[in-house]
Amino acid sequence: MTRSYTWLIATLPLFTAGAALAQPGAPEKTEVPAKTQVDPLMQKVLDAHKALKPKPFHTLTPEQARKGPSATDAVKSLMKKEGKSTTPDKTGLAKVDDTTLPGPGGDIPVRIYTPEGQGPFPVVVYYHGGGFVVADLDTYDAGPRALAQQAKAVVVSVHYRQAPEHPFPAASDDATAAFRYVQENAAKYNGDPRRVAVAGESAGGNLATVVAMQQKEARRVLPVFELLVYPFLSNDVNTPSHKANGQGNYFLGNQDIAWFWNNYLGEGWKTNKDPLALPLLASTDKLRGLPPTLIITAGLDPLKDEGTAYARKLREAGVKAELKNYDGVTHEFFGMASVVGTAAKAQADAASALKNAFQNVGVGGSGDADLPRSDLDMKKAK
Structure with missing residues (x-):
């Protein structure tokens, strides 16, 4: 079941609950909601993951942790059990290239998915998840691949330096540079x-919205849209979640x-208030003018409530923000369309939102009038 809440412009994670620190701007504390029943197809993936005998991060x-079985491994295991090919789907794609981009700490690995047809195509810069510590372009291949196929866009999937070897702000610096x-x-x-x-899953959703904030702060060209998947x-x-x-x-x-x-922000993570590490703590002024967003x-x-709260904060800042919640599924579900129908629905919804945004560049939006949104606007602003 999908629930969609749309807010229009201007109208609109420690160990126990007792030990956790509430932060300003955090989701409201309400009663614990009734648990949602697990989608049967989602349960198959969870069972497949359990069979791989993972150890908690x-x-x-x-x-x-980087070598342990991932949700992606569980999906592939289930696909093999069901007699499905685990070869990545190339339908609608002209090519998929692995290359690098220049970054502040050295070359940044990227994977570029190019759709069939004639360009120039719209572009999505995508950041994978993994809590800033684990995962890579292979772990998170299915999501950006689907977006390229369905949104008919060039998708540049970006890797980044990971913690604890490279703590904050290395990941966000790489993301912004890319x-x-x-x-x-x-x-x-x-x-x-x-x-x-910009788009991203989990930690990548954090990076995507931080990139938009960084662009605004530097008075540079903003992304035309933000897609934040369980950020x-x-x-x-x-x-409660x-x-x-x-x-x-x-x-x-x-x-x-x-x-x-703790790996990303260090021992003081519980009291960190930097909005470029923790976007939910961003002020209204810092969020005002960000691009239209789908969360x-x-x-x-567990992250459900912070995604909901961020949509609310964006709305309060005058940003056009839409929230879509998918019941019965878990963190990491977005890339599981080959085995979980709800993931296919979410991918289609995300691609549709991207296509609409690309078709309406310069129409609507939520930015301050003096924030340039394109190279041509930038030239006019000079």
């Missing part, structure tokens, strides 16, 4: 520099979330 070193390079060199990839969006936005793990879904039954538990934040949440995700 927080019990491992980062090096060990966006700026792609935007300024879009034609090199048969892309349209005036139609460049990782807050260090408060005392929300954390209480209900954070016991480690759905890929990601509250202790794992604390482990991720996707999962009903069984």
